[in-house]
Amino acid sequence: MSDFKIRTETIKPTKILEYFVETQEDRSIIERLKSDAPVVLVGSRGVGKSFLLRVAEAELKRDLEQHRVLPVYVSFTQGAVLQLADETQFYHWMLAKLCSSLIRSLKKSGFVLPVSLLSGNNDKQEEYLTRLVAEFENSWKPQQAHDIDSQFLPSIDDFKDAVEDICEEAEIETVNFFIDEAAHILRPAQQRQFFSLYRDINSPYINCNAAVYPGVTSFGDYFQPIHDAIFINLERDVSSAGYVENMRHMVEKQADSRLLGKIAQNISNFSLLAYAANGNPRVLLKTLVRAPSVYSREVNTVIKEFYKSDIWEEHSLLADKYAGFVGFINWGRDFVEEHVLPEIKQKNDTYLSDDKKTSCFFWIHKDSPAKIKKALGLLCYTGIISLHSDAVKASRSGVGARYSVNVGCLLALENTPASTGNTIVRNLTIKRMTEYGANHPTYGRLETDLDDFDDQTISSALDDQLRKSVDFLDLPEWLINALKGLSLNTIKDVLEATEETIQRAYYVGEVRSRYIKNEATSAVFEYLSG
Structure with a gap:
């Protein structure tokens, strides 16, 4: 069986283009990321945000001599374990990461650093930054609990001035930062700090791009999503032309000859797995591992098990990690499993018997309670549902948001998905959606109040997880x-x-x-x- 790489982090940056399957939509996103306009790329886990950041970085490196745009990739994933004394230290950690990553990228691209990024022109700035970042990221260890000295870090203005000097000396047009795993942890205070930094750092010589998760992001009062960045939702529409072919090409980049042969022999079953993955390459690879022969019986079993059980585990695990979200998480799961999916399933059965178009969509009135929208945001975060479009008019002229349910979760309700699944997906239309008004009876079951997490709650949760x-x-x-x-x-x-x-x-x-x-x-x- 093919040993798939299901995470971008395990692919060498120098090999990333070998795994890239270009689609029109992905190419458009990559060109945006390579431009001088700040982009925030939004998508659930495994859909390919990190991969596209890495592709954009690789292409800029390849074309550095021609375009003189220096790419700097930096991951904020280790923000998940930071245990800092005050909120300002998180800002300092982010700035230290950016400084360290910039120096590393300059050196790897053959540039000699002409000026110091640090205040005081520290001769050992790379060593200092490396040590400083390590101290921040080891703050979760009891033996590391002490004050972290970041006095030599530059201010934002000094950092921007230093980058301007570097660009002019090295004849670099701009520095493009690709910030991965940005603002993804469920700490609103840190999310707001990130977007403050994101806005502060952009300049004629610096452009920031960031990847974030949907549904749970706090921007703060300083950052304005419409004005301060271009937001792009990374969604792969299962109804789009060439969808199955593109997903198949992604698999072919890693599959061995035996699996390729099985896919060719059972292309209809493979198509069903691709549809069920809802545009998520990681999910497709994981389900293929469990259906290595791509036979109908295997595919039926995998879809019923994975999309009725496994895919929900990630969502439910949030309740174990963050007690404050328990009410939202439990209500969201009940709402989708007990109401949305069965109602769509019942309607689709009728539509198919009458030879009509099918649906995977539902609609929520814009005046629905804020706590309902928060619960739906968590479902988007884990990929159970996706926000399809805002400001959609429903049958009674009400305005609200249209969501789509994960196609795999919908197909898992079929007795034999391999027999009926492809027909359901190929007949999907956005014109059919189940509507939930501003005061739907199910909303009353969510009694949890809206609140944020304090650092003590987060620290306790982290200790439990470790x-x-x-x-x-x-x-x-x-x-x-x-x-x-x-x-x-x-x-x-x-x-x-x-x-x-x-x-x-x-x-x-x-x-x-x-x-x-x-x-x-x-x-x-x-x-x-x-």
Whole structure:
């Protein structure tokens, strides 16, 4: 069976273009990311945000001599474990990450740093920044709990002036930052700080692009989404021309000859898995692993198990990590499972018997309670539903938001998805949607009040998660067993492990040990982030 790379983090940046399957929509996003206009790329987990950032970075590196645009990729994923003394330190951590990543990108591109980024012209600025970032990111460890000295960090204005000087000296047009995993953790205060930095840092010489999750982002009063950035939703429409072919090409980039043969023999079943994945390449790869022969029986089983159980686990796990969201998470799951999906299913059965178009859409009135919209936002965050469009008129001239349910969750309600699923998807139309008014009876079941999390709540939740078993991580069984074989039994153990430890204990080479470490740590931070 093909050993799929399901996370961008495990693909070498120098190899990223080899995995890229170009579509018209993706090409448009990449060109936007490479431009001098700030972009915020929005999408649920696994849909490909990180991958497109990396593709844009790789293309700018390839064309650096011609266009003189320096790409700087930086991931904020480790923000999930920061335990800082005050909110200003989070801002300092972000700035330190940007400074460190810029210096690294300049060096790798062959540029000599002509000026210092730090106040005081520190001769050992790279060493200082590396140590400073490490101190911030180790703040979750009890032995690291101390004041972090960031006195030499530049102010935003000094940083922008330094970048301007660097660009002029090195004949660089602009520096394009690609900030991955930005503002994705469920701490509103930190999210607001990120968007404050994002707005502050843009200049004629600096352009910021960021990837965020939908539904749960707090922008604050300073950042205005309409004016301060171009927002792009990364959604792959299952009804679009060429959808299945594009998803198949993504698989072909990694699949072995046996799987390719099975797909060719059972293209209708593969199409169903592609539709069920709802445009999410990671989900498609994970379900293919569980249906390696792509037979109808396998596909029926995988769709019913994965989309009735597994896909909901990620959503429900948010309740374990963040107690303040329990009411929203439980209501959202009940609302979709007990009302939205059954009602759409019942209507589709009627539509198909009458040879009419089908639906995967529902509509929520704009005057629905704010807590309902928050619960729906969490469903968007984990990819159970997607916001299709705002300001849509319904049958009684009411205005609201149209959402689509995950296609796989809808197909899982079929007795034999392989028999009826393709027909349902190929007949989808946005003109049919189930409507829920401003005072729908189900809303009364959500009694949780709206509130934010304080740092103490978040810290307590983090400690609980670090003590959990590695079984909770989204990793293949062989890798879970490999970690346990090294006595890395908890999430905290994996975070603290070094490549040298893995390599020495496992008697494997550098490449294999790095692969194990990278897979495990990326899964840890993805898990901890929500």
